[in-house]
Amino acid sequence: xITTIQVLxxxxxxxxxxFVLLQRKETVNRLFFAISLSISGWIAxxxxxxxxxxxxxxxSVYLSGTFFALFFLIFSFYFxxxxxxxxxxxxxxxxxxxxxxxxxxxxxxxxxxxxxxxGVLKINFGPLFYLFFAYFLIYCxxxxxxxxxxxxxxxxxxxxRVVVFxxxxxxxxxxxxxxNVILPLLDITGFVNYxxxxxxxxxxxxxxxxxxxxxxxIHISISKTVAYxxxxxxxxxxxxxxxxxxxxNYFMHMVFEVLLITFWVLTIPRFREWLQTPxxxxxxxNKYRPEEHLQRLFLALKKVDSVxxxxxxxxxxxxxxxxxxxxxxxxxxxxxxxxxxSFVSCATSVKYPVxxxxxxxxxxxxxxxxxxxxxxxxxxxxxxxxxxEPKNFLLPLHTEKRIVGFINCGKKLSEDAYNSKDTHIxxxxxxxxxxxxxLLQPYENIREIFNKNQxxxxxxxxxxxxxxxxxRMNNFIQEYNHEIRTPLTxxxxxxxxxxxxxxxxxxxxxxxxxxxxxxxxxxxIIDAAASMxxxxxTDKLYPVDINEQICLALxxxxxxxxxxxxxxxxxxxxxxxxxxxxxxxxxxxxxxCESMDNKGNLVVETRDKTINNERFVEIIIRDTxxxxxxxxxxxxxxxxxxxxxxxxxxxxxxxxxxxxxxFQGNIEIKxxxxxxTSVYITFPAAK
Numbered sequence: 199x200i201t202t203i204q205v206l207x208x209x210x211x212x213x214x215x216x217f218v219l220l221q222r223k224e225t226v227n228r229l230f231f232a233i234s235l236s237i238s239g240w241i242a243x244x245x246x247x248x249x250x251x252x253x254x255x256x257x258s259v260y261l262s263g264t265f266f267a268l269f270f271l272i273f274s275f276y277f278x279x280x281x282x283x284x285x286x287x288x289x290x291x292x293x294x295x296x297x298x299x300x301x302x303x304x305x306x307x308x309x310x311x312x313x314x315x316x317g318v319l320k321i322n323f324g325p326l327f328y329l330f331f332a333y334f335l336i337y338c339x340x341x342x343x344x345x346x347x348x349x350x351x352x353x354x355x356x357x358x359r360v361v362v363f364x365x366x367x368x369x370x371x372x373x374x375x376x377x378n379v380i381l382p383l384l385d386i387t388g389f390v391n392y393x394x395x396x397x398x399x400x401x402x403x404x405x406x407x408x409x410x411x412x413x414x415x416i417h418i419s420i421s422k423t424v425a426y427x428x429x430x431x432x433x434x435x436x437x438x439x440x441x442x443x444x445x446x447n448y449f450m451h452m453v454f455e456v457l458l459i460t461f462w463v464l465t466i467p468r469f470r471e472w473l474q475t476p477x478x479x480x481x482x483x484n485k486y487r488p489e490e491h492l493q494r495l496f497l498a499l500k501k502v503d504s505v506x507x508x509x510x511x512x513x514x515x516x517x518x519x520x521x522x523x524x525x526x527x528x529x530x531x532x533x534x535x536x537x538x539x540s541f542v543s544c545a546t547s548v549k550y551p552v553x554x555x556x557x558x559x560x561x562x563x564x565x566x567x568x569x570x571x572x573x574x575x576x577x578x579x580x581x582x583x584x585x586x587e588p589k590n591f592l593l594p595l596h597t598e599k600r601i602v603g604f605i606n607c608g609k610k611l612s613e614d615a616y617n618s619k620d621t622h623i624x625x626x627x628x629x630x631x632x633x634x635x636x637l638l639q640p641y642e643n644i645r646e647i648f649n650k651n652q653x654x655x656x657x658x659x660x661x662x663x664x665x666x667x668x669x670r671m672n673n674f675i676q677e678y679n680h681e682i683r684t685p686l687t688x689x690x691x692x693x694x695x696x697x698x699x700x701x702x703x704x705x706x707x708x709x710x711x712x713x714x715x716x717x718x719x720x721x722x723i724i725d726a727a728a729s730m731x732x733x734x735x736t737d738k739l740y741p742v743d744i745n746e747q748i749c750l751a752l753x754x755x756x757x758x759x760x761x762x763x764x765x766x767x768x769x770x771x772x773x774x775x776x777x778x779x780x781x782x783x784x785x786x787x788x789x790x791c792e793s794m795d796n797k798g799n800l801v802v803e804t805r806d807k808t809i810n811n812e813r814f815v816e817i818i819i820r821d822t823x824x825x826x827x828x829x830x831x832x833x834x835x836x837x838x839x840x841x842x843x844x845x846x847x848x849x850x851x852x853x854x855x856x857x858x859x860x861f862q863g864n865i866e867i868k869x870x871x872x873x874x875t876s877v878y879i880t881f882p883a884a885k
Contacts (some may be wrong), residue, residue: 203395203455204241204245206459207241207395207397207398208238208241208242210398210401211234211237211238211241211397211398211401212234212235212238214234214401214402214405215230215231215233215234215235215238215401215405216231216234217405217409218230218231218234218405218408218409219231221408221409222409225276225280226273226276226277226280226408227408229269229272229273229276230273230404230405230408232265232269233266233269233270233273233404234401236262236263236265236266236269237262237266237397237401239258239261239262239265240259240262240263240266241397243255243258243259243261243262244259246258260298260330261299263330263334264295264298264299264330264333264334265295267295267333267334267337267338267341268291268292268295268337270337270338270341271291271337271338271340271341271344272288272291273341274340274341274342274344274345275288275344277345277359277363277404277407277408278345278352278356278359278360278363278407279352279356281348291337294333295333295337298329298330298333301329342364342367345360345363345364346360346364359407359408360407362403362406362407363403363404363407365403366399366400366402366403366404366406366407367400367403369399369403370396370397370399370400370403371396373395373396373399373434374396377396377434395433395434429462429466429469433462436458436462437455437458440454440455440458492623492626492627492630494515495511495512495515495627495630496630496634498511498515499511499512499630499631499634500634502634502638503638504638505529505602505635505638506544508631508634508635508638509527509529509544509603509605512605512627512631513525513527513605515627516593516605516607516627522591522607522608522609522610524589524607524608524609525605525606525607525608526543526544526545526589526605526606526608527543527544527545527603527604527605527606528541528542528543528544528550528586528603528604528605528606529541529542529544529602529603530542530552530557530601530602530603531549538551539551539552539553539554539556539557540552541584541586541603550584550585550586551584552584556580556583556584557601559580560577560580560601561596561600561601563576563577563580564594564596564601565596565598569621569625570593570594570621570624570625570628571621573594574591574592574593574594577592577594577604578592581604586606588606589606589607589608589609590607590608590609590616591607591616591624592604592605592606592607593605593607593624593627593628594628595628595631595635596631596632596635597632597635597636597639598632598636602635682720682724685716685717685719685720686716686720688712688713688716689713689716689717689720692709692712692713692716693713695709696709696710738775739773739774739775739861740773740774740775740776741771741772741773741884742771742772742773742774742775742776742779742884743771744768744771744772744779744804744815744817744881745766745768745804747776747779747780747783748764748766748783748802748804748817749764749766750780751780751783751784751787752787752802754780754784755784755787755788755791757787757791757796757800758796759796759797760791760794760796760797760798760799760800761798761799761800762800762801762802763799763800763801763802764802764803765801765802765803765804766802766803766804767803767804767805767806768804768805768806768815768816769806770806770813770814770815770883770884771815771883771884772815772861772863772881772882772883772884773861773862773881773882773884774861774881778857778860778861779857779861781853781854781857782854782857782858782879783817785851785853785854786819786854786877786879787800787802787819789851790819790820790821790823790875790877791821792823793821793823793824793825793874793875794821794822794823794824795823798821798822798823798874799820799821799822800819800820800821800822801818801819801820801821802817802818802819803817803818803819803820804816804817804818805818806883807880812882813882813883813885814880814881814882814883815880815881815882815883816878816879816880817877817878817879817880817881818876818877818878818879819876819877819879820874820875820876820877821874821875822873822874823874823875824871824872825869825870825871825872825873825874825875826867826869826871826875827871828869831867831869834851834867835851835852835854835855836852858879858881861881862881862882863879863880863881863882864879864880865877865878865879865880866878866879
């Protein structure tokens with residue numbers, strides 16, 4: 199016998215699936231629609247099979263069950279968000295399903311015998327039934343495990359979606375066991391026809407978890423689930439009473455079932471709200487105790503000293519005490535031009551320009567003696583002109599003479615409509631806000647004056663820094679000219695000596711050698727100074743293998759007479775420019791070799807390093823040279839400073855420091871006299 203419950207379940211399941219599909223054309227929505235189709239086909243096939251006993255409907259049961267398990271498993275890879283890397287891998291899950299479908303379509307051995315004993319249909323399952331059962335159980339279990347195992351890596355809203363889905367799944371399984379196993383064992387068989395209602399629990403919870411864009415807190419999900427479980431049990435109990443009282447007339451039985459279901463559909467939201475509200479709020483404190491909440495809010499707001507802190511405390515109170523969600527605050531700010539105003543979102547800093555007449559009109563509405571709900575409605579009607587989309591409730595923030603802004607309130611976390619009690623509390627909050635904002639006005643004026651003075655101080659400091667930078671550049675140029683002048687004076691002197699004394703060949707060779715040496719020194723100074731400007735180019739940084747660059751640097755600067763030991767263990771890459779990274783390495787290797795007079799040991803190491811959960815690559819270059827005095831360590835990065843008494847002075851480490859900082863790195867030099875020097879360079883690992 200086909201019952202009203204079964205037909206309604208099929209229609210509602212298809213309706214929910216179509217609703218989800220139309221909400222958003224994404225893969226998870228399409229898969230859910232496919233699941234709802236397979237569930238509807240499954241229920242219809244079971245109903246027709248039990249009504250007719252036709253084996254064709256039996257095969258349809260198994261076909262729809264096969265598709266359901268397959269769609270559910272694929273669905274688990276996309277809910278609550280896609281995480282499958284290669285969609286082609288899903289083909290492997292389709293192969294067992296295809297085999298089952300082929301076997302079902304070509305073989306009737308799933309059900310071997312049908313018989314009616316005492317008016318009850320008896321089914322003897324064939325051997326292939328257990329193959330289908332194993333496939334169905336494995337696919338469904340794997341799908342559930344697939345959803346649960348990613349729970350810890352999901353965001354909070356997605357975690358709540360999983361909780362809603364799993365709660366619906368557990369509740370659905372519980373009701374199936376209750377209706378089809380526990381109650382029949384107690385000789386209560388009148389509920390068997392209501393079995394399809396269990397499917398609606400799973401379908402509804404899954405649909406809600408998919409389409410709900412902003413999930414509420416998990417504890418609210420749990421309280422809602424418990425409330426709906428109580429409602430479901432009450433529904434089953436009421437249907438059982440109807441079935442027990444009116445069992446003699448089939449037509450009257452169906453009429454009463456329809457009326458009862460209609461009654462529950464209309465009363466479920468209120469009944470759920472009544473159940474979900476905590477017992478203490480219902481009976482102990484007479485549903486609401488606004489005086490206590492408002493006193494706590496007033497005490498908290500008394501401590502704030504700025505409008506920004508005021509907004510933060512007020513939003514926190516509205517979320518925690520009243521249970522509002524999706525709040526967005528807007529502050530009214532005046533631009534440099536007195537006639538230009540803007541509402542600025544505290545969350546996104548987006549500006550919505552408004553005119554001065556608009557602000558004056560708004561202030562009249564705020565200062566009217568109308569109730570908060572009417573003010574909110576009038577505010578909603580005109581705030582649309584600014585481009586701001588009003589939500590469920592607009593809470594004005596103002597004083598008698600100025601508008602501070604408003605709070606755009608979304609739904610309540612429980613998703614219930616705003617009632618008279620909520621309006622009363624919001625009205626009192628608005629009045630408290632007026633008082634607090636009046637008290638904040640002197641603080642705001644003082645802060646505005648302070649900020650203006652801060653800007654003046656900042657501008658003065660910036661000018662001082664620019665002056666210091668100019669002075670530093672002036673010193674650099676003077677030092678540069680001095681460094682150029684020294685070898686140039688030698689060149690001029692030796693050239694004049696050649697022209698005036700007309701030396702012999704041996705003396706001429708010696709003088710020419712000195713000239714060439716000093717000319718080479720000038721070339722080095724010019725090249726080094728030019729290198730100081732290489733960071734003015736906007737070079738794009740790329741991932742670079744530091745081990746490979748070290749090997750290239752050692753090839754480009756061949757070392758003789760020095761034992762080189764390489765210990766390159768770094769596996770991470772860094773962001774850098776290859777030729778600039780080579781400048782860093784060659785400068786440090788060159789300094790190390792010169793400090794050892796081309797004899798000794800040079801150790802080059804790389805390794806991965808973790809600091810405060812951040813990944814880095816460290817380069818260590820050690821030599822066994824003469825070392826650097828402690829007093830000179832702080833001066834080694836100064837342009838034209840050198841610790842080499844017999845060599846010319848240059849810009850090597852100045853360039854190295856600038857390049858390392860350009861790559862977001864850090865350099866540290868440690869040295870012991872007559873023992874050697876170690877250079878530690880750390881770069882962030884490429885992500």
